[in-house]
Amino acid sequence: MSEKSAAVAHQFETIEQQREAATLGMWVFLATEVLFFGGLFMGYTYTRWSYPYTFEQASHHLDATIGGINTAVLLLSSLMMALAVKSAQLGKRKPLVTYLLLTALLGMVFLGFKALEYHEDYVDHIVPGIRGFNFEGGSPRHAELFFWIYFAMTGLHAIHVTAGIIVITVMAVLAWRRSFSSEHFMSVEVTGLYWHFVDIVWVFLFPLLYLAGHR
Amino acid sequence: MILPTRFYIKVCAALFALLALTWGLAYVDLGSLNLGIAMGISIAKAVLIMLFFMHVRDSGRLVQLVACAGFFWLLILLGLAMSDYQSRGWVPTRRPDLSQSHPASKGEVPRGL
Numbered sequence: 486m487s488e489k490s491a492a493v494a495h496q497f498e499t500i501e502q503q504r505e506a507a508t509l510g511m512w513v514f515l516a517t518e519v520l521f522f523g524g525l526f527m528g529y530t531y532t533r534w535s536y537p538y539t540f541e542q543a544s545h546h547l548d549a550t551i552g553g554i555n556t557a558v559l560l561l562s563s564l565m566m567a568l569a570v571k572s573a574q575l576g577k578r579k580p581l582v583t584y585l586l587l588t589a590l591l592g593m594v595f596l597g598f599k600a601l602e603y604h605e606d607y608v609d610h611i612v613p614g615i616r617g618f619n620f621e622g623g624s625p626r627h628a629e630l631f632f633w634i635y636f637a638m639t640g641l642h643a644i645h646v647t648a649g650i651i652v653i654t655v656m657a658v659l660a661w662r663r664s665f666s667s668e669h670f671m672s673v674e675v676t677g678l679y680w681h682f683v684d685i686v687w688v689f690l691f692p693l694l695y696l697a698g699h700r
Numbered sequence: 701m702i703l704p705t706r707f708y709i710k711v712c713a714a715l716f717a718l719l720a721l722t723w724g725l726a727y728v729d730l731g732s733l734n735l736g737i738a739m740g741i742s743i744a745k746a747v748l749i750m751l752f753f754m755h756v757r758d759s760g761r762l763v764q765l766v767a768c769a770g771f772f773w774l775l776i777l778l779g780l781a782m783s784d785y786q787s788r789g790w791v792p793t794r795r796p797d798l799s800q801s802h803p804a805s806k807g808e809v810p811r812g813l
Binding site for chain 1: 709723726742750759767778782
C-alpha cells in the first residue's frame with residue numbers, strides 16, 4: 486500500500502482498479518442515455534410504422550447532403566478523440582491538446598451545419614408550431630408528426646454535442662495546464678466515451694431521418 | 701493497452717466506407733429491405749466504434765456487460781411496445797370505421813387502431 490502513486494484516490498488499491506471504476510461509471514451513465522434517446526427511437530418506430538408513406542415523403546424533404554456531411558464530420562471527430570485518448574495514454578501533452586481542440590472544432594462545424602439546416606427548415610415552414618406549418622404531399626398532419634420527431638431527436642442530440650464541446654474544451658485547458666499524466670488521464674478517457682456515444686446516436690439518426698425517403 | 705495510430709485510421713476508413721455504402725444504397729429501391737440494410741450498416745458502424753474507439757474489446761467483462769445492457773433494454777422497449785401495436789386487431793372487436801369518421805385526418809389511417 487505504501488507504494489501507491491499520488492494519482493490513485495484513497496478508496497482504490499491500484500490505478501487499474503480506479504480506471505476500471507471510472508470507465509464502468511461512464512458506461513452505466515451511457516446505458517441510461519441509450520434509454521433516454523430510446524424513448525424517441527420508440528416514438529419514431531411507432532409513427533413510421535403507422536404512417537409509412539407520409540414519413541417517406543417528409544423524410545425526402547430533409548437535406549441528405551448536409552446530413553451526410555455532418556455524419557462524416559462526426560466520424561472524423563471521433564477519430565480525433567480516439568487519438569487524443571491515445572496521446573493521453575502516452576502522456577504527450579501537446580498532441581493531446583491539439584487533438585482535443587480538433588475534436589471540439591469538428592463538433593462546432595457539425596453544429597454550424599445543423600444551424601444552417603434548421604434555418605432552411607424555418608424558411609420552408611416545416612418547423613411545427615412556428616410560422617404556420619405547411620407541407621405539400623402526403624398528409625400534412627402526419628408529416629407534422631415526422632418533423633416533431635425530427636426536431637426532438639436532432640435537438641436532443643445537438644444539446645449533447647454542445648455539452649460535449651464544452652467538456653472537451655475544459656479538458657483541453659486542463660491538459661494545457663499539465664493536469665494529466667500517462668498515469669492519470671481518466672477524465673480524458675471518460676470524455677472520449679461520451680463523445681463516441683454521441684457519434685453512435687447520429688450514426689442511427691442519419692439513415693432513419695434523412696435517407697428514409699430517397700429511393 | 702495502447703493501439704497504434706494506423707489502426708485507428710483504418711477503423712475510421714472502414715466507418716467512412718460504411719457511410720458511403722448506406723448513403724448510396726438509400727437511392728436504390730430494394731423495397732422493404734432498404735430499412736433493414738440501413739439499420740444493419742448502422743449497427744456495424746456502432747459496433748466498430750464501441751469495440752475499438754471506446755476500447756470495449758480490451759475492457760473487462762463487467763464493462764462489456766454494461767456496454768451491452770443499455771442496448772438490450774432498448775430492444776426490450778422496442779420489441780414489447782411494437783408487439784403490442786402489431787397484435788392489436790388480431791382479436792376481432794367492434795370498432796368504428798376511422799377512414800369515415802375522422803375528417804381531421806385527411807390521409808393515412810393509422811395501422812393497428
